[in-house]
Amino acid sequence: MLEIRGLTASVGGNDILKGIDLTVPDGEIHAIMGPNGSGKSTLGYVLAGREDYEVTGGSASFNGIDLLAMEPEERAAAGVFLAFQAPVELPGVNNANFLRTAVNAIRRAQGEEELDAVQFLKLARAETKRLHMPDDMLKRNVNVGFSGGEKKRNEVLQMALLKPRLAILDETDSGLDIDALKIVADGVNALRGPGFSALVITHHQRLLDHLVPHRVHVLSKGRIIRSGGPDLAKELEKSGYASLIAEAA
Ligand code: ADP
Ligand code: MG
Numbered sequence: 001m002l003e004i005r006g007l008t009a010s011v012g013g014n015d016i017l018k019g020i021d022l023t024v025p026d027g028e029i030h031a032i033m034g035p036n037g038s039g040k041s042t043l044g045y046v047l048a049g050r051e052d053y054e055v056t057g058g059s060a061s062f063n064g065i066d067l068l069a070m071e072p073e074e075r076a077a078a079g080v081f082l083a084f085q086a087p088v089e090l091p092g093v094n095n096a097n098f099l100r101t102a103v104n105a106i107r108r109a110q111g112e113e114e115l116d117a118v119q120f121l122k123l124a125r126a127e128t129k130r131l132h133m134p135d136d137m138l139k140r141n142v143n144v145g146f147s148g149g150e151k152k153r154n155e156v157l158q159m160a161l162l163k164p165r166l167a168i169l170d171e172t173d174s175g176l177d178i179d180a181l182k183i184v185a186d187g188v189n190a191l192r193g194p195g196f197s198a199l200v201i202t203h204h205q206r207l208l209d210h211l212v213p214h215r216v217h218v219l220s221k222g223r224i225i226r227s228g229g230p231d232l233a234k235e236l237e238k239s240g241y242a243s244l245i246a247e248a249a
Contacts, residue, residue: 001026002047002166002197006058008222009046016042018222019058024166024215026063029188029198031208031233034219035241040201043219044168047199048082049075062166076102077109079165083155090142095154096124098142103161127160130190131183148175156187163191167198178206185210205237220245 002024009017016039024030032040045053047060049072060067067075090098104114115123124138133153143151152175159167167188176184181204188198188211200211208216208230216232217224220241225248226232236244 002060002062002199004047004058004060007043007046007055007060008057009042009053009055011042011053015056016222017046020219020222020224022217022224024197024199026197027192027194028214029192029200029211031213031216032199032201032219033203033216033233033236033241035245038219039222040219041170042222044082044170044199044201047075047168048072048080073105077106079106079110081159081162081164081167083152083159083167083169087143087151087155089144089146091144093142095140095142096121096138099124099138099158099161102158106162124157124161127157131157131160131187133157149177149180152176152180153183156184160187160190165195165197167191167196168201169198170201171203181207182210205233208233218244220248223248 002022004020004022007017007020008015020043022030032043034040042053046055047067049070055068062078062080065078067080070078100115100117100120103120107114121138125135128135128137131153133150137146137150137154137157140146143154146154169184169188185207188200191198200207200213202208212230213233216228216230218226218232218236218241226244
């Protein structure tokens, strides 16, 4: 279970998160929506421990462990996974090697045996096939020359291989066509169940059609101004954020 209480954070000296209270029980998927600039990505980065994002107050714990006290690598080892809005390109770094290193780092931290190159490739090929990704994406350099859609699929591949306990997807759907949206949703749905929670940051009701969330939260100016069931996303698609924001002001 993810428990966030009164979380405030600043970036570059600007206060961005102004008191976030959010609980994601074990096994649940929650969507975060809200206008651009409201702090959605900041929330994801703060939970993953990205540098330059300064927590100024409040708390965030995952299964009772203080997330904010941990280094980013320790958070990853504890099963926290962040799929970036803009995945980084790593020229000269082979995608399969990169993924195997990440998977083995987590297996080590969790006391499991590491996978050798042959074992890993077998697993990775099965996952790329399931995600309808071309095999050669494993041989290429990480995200270099990948289309927007391929980068997002690569994030979903990472998630499938890492099997996180808490996944934070930051607009993993942006720029995806309808088929690719379904692949992202299926990637999350495949992990659904006890021992897995997710925060899905999205603008798209379409993604949420495939990935029915337990709860939907609307973030505006660093605060959650409304929470509801899946119908809230449908309502927002019709009426937009403006009336909600006016109501909350
Ligand atoms: P969202 O993901 O909801 O669109 P962000 O979390 O990316 O919003 O950004 C929230 C606010 O923080 C924006 O006003 C943005 O300009 C600001 N911000 C983000 N990153 C930085 C940074 N590195 N330095 C200064 N301000 C930033
Ligand atoms: Mg964002």
